[in-house]
Every structure is written in C-alpha cells, then in structure tokens.
Amino acid sequence: MRDSLNNYEKILKEIEDIKKRVGRTDDVLLLAVTKMVDEDLVRKFIGYGVTDIGENKVQDMEKRIEVFGDSVNYHLIGTLQRNKINKIIGKTKLIHSVDSIRLIDAIDKRSEREGVVTDFLVQLNISGEETKSGFSEEELDAFVKHVKELENVRLRGIMTMAPHVEDEDLIRSVFRRARELKEKIQNDDQSLAMDYLSMGMSHDYKIAVEEGSTIVRLGTILFGERNY
Numbered sequence: 001m002r003d004s005l006n007n008y009e010k011i012l013k014e015i016e017d018i019k020k021r022v023g024r025t026d027d028v029l030l031l032a033v034t035k036m037v038d039e040d041l042v043r044k045f046i047g048y049g050v051t052d053i054g055e056n057k058v059q060d061m062e063k064r065i066e067v068f069g070d071s072v073n074y075h076l077i078g079t080l081q082r083n084k085i086n087k088i089i090g091k092t093k094l095i096h097s098v099d100s101i102r103l104i105d106a107i108d109k110r111s112e113r114e115g116v117v118t119d120f121l122v123q124l125n126i127s128g129e130e131t132k133s134g135f136s137e138e139e140l141d142a143f144v145k146h147v148k149e150l151e152n153v154r155l156r157g158i159m160t161m162a163p164h165v166e167d168e169d170l171i172r173s174v175f176r177r178a179r180e181l182k183e184k185i186q187n188d189d190q191s192l193a194m195d196y197l198s199m200g201m202s203h204d205y206k207i208a209v210e211e212g213s214t215i216v217r218l219g220t221i222l223f224g225e226r227n228y
C-alpha cells in the first residue's frame, strides 16, 4: 500500500497552495468520504488528523457513529429518505444533500421533537443532468424562502457536483455558478449564515478550491478505488 499519511499531507498542502495562489485566506475543510472503507483505515486517518467524515447512506453513518463516537464530525452526503431521518437527527454536523421541500419539512419536524437545530446545505443540480438529484436554479429562490420560515433547521450553504467530464471549463463554470448563487442568497439576507460551499471530489477538487469551495469531499484520492 502506498504511504497514506504522505498522500494525505500532500493533498492538504495542495489545497493550501491553491488557496495562496488564488488569494484565499478562508478555510477549506477536507471531508473524508469513508463509504465502504475498512474501519481500521478510517481510524488511521483520524489519527492523521481527519476531523470530519462523510457517508452517503444512513445505515453506514450509524455504524461509523457506533465505532467512532465523538472523535469525529459526521456529514451525510447522499440521498436521504424521509423514513430514515429519525436515525441521524442530532448526530450530524451537516446534511449536504437536501433535495426537496418535503425532506426539509420532515427534518425540521424531527429536529423540533429532538430539541435540536439541524444545519444543512441545499443540493443544487446546476448542470441539469438527469442522473443527479438536487434543485434547479429556478427552484432555488422559492426553496430558500420556504426554509427561512422553518425554526429547527438552518440553511448553511450550497452543495453541488460537477459533471464527470474532462472539460475543465465546464466543471469550472458549474462551481463558479454555485458560488455566485451562494453569495446572492447571503447578500439578499444577511441574517443567514451561508458559510459553506461543498464542492469538489477526487477528480475536480483543485478546480473547486480555485473557485471558492469551503468543503471538498474526497474519497478515492485518499482511500483508493472502491466499487461505488
């Protein structure tokens, strides 16, 4: 196996170098996407300094919580079914994948019952690919208006995925648009705390950091290829 610590530190340095090059002084969180990763390897990375891990299935996240408890923060990054919300409310730092009004209403209701406020990101499908979930740009205003009325959830930013293509300009345009939309929402309502822009995966995180990502979601580049 390659030296996973060297690799991890190389990626952190890469992110810092890009920030410096584009004149950024804000933070970029490296979210380690641990889906299907062996428990011992996850533990190793927590030892390296990983503070936040992401899973895309509720049951996988529950298992991580059982094992790692309070030693890391948990992010849900995949499609969330409403009948599973009760298993994770109060246990996530951030839900990245809110893609419908019905879902956020259910999260709000459950959060109220648990006496917590749940931070979340709205997932945007900027490229309009049918295989991707998320709101279109056209739907965004109405969604934001809706969630501002909810008291037990807090919109903290935008999550998006670029199309999986070689065309860097296309990828960049998606990330740039996500940033513009986040800034617009923030400018329209200063009472919101739109701190997060969750974008960039193994193949495109460098472009994402150039374009203002504050959370990169990295799996393959840290842990190697898995079948997902």
Ligand SMILES: *Cc1c(COP(=O)(O)O)cnc(C)c1O
Residues within 6 Å of the ligand: 033, 035, 056, 077, 078, 201, 202, 203, 217, 218, 219, 220, 221, 228
């Ligand atoms: C799997 C996954 C990632 C990580 O993808 P890699 O290409 O392995 O870095 C990021 N975001 C989401 C939503 C994922 O499902």
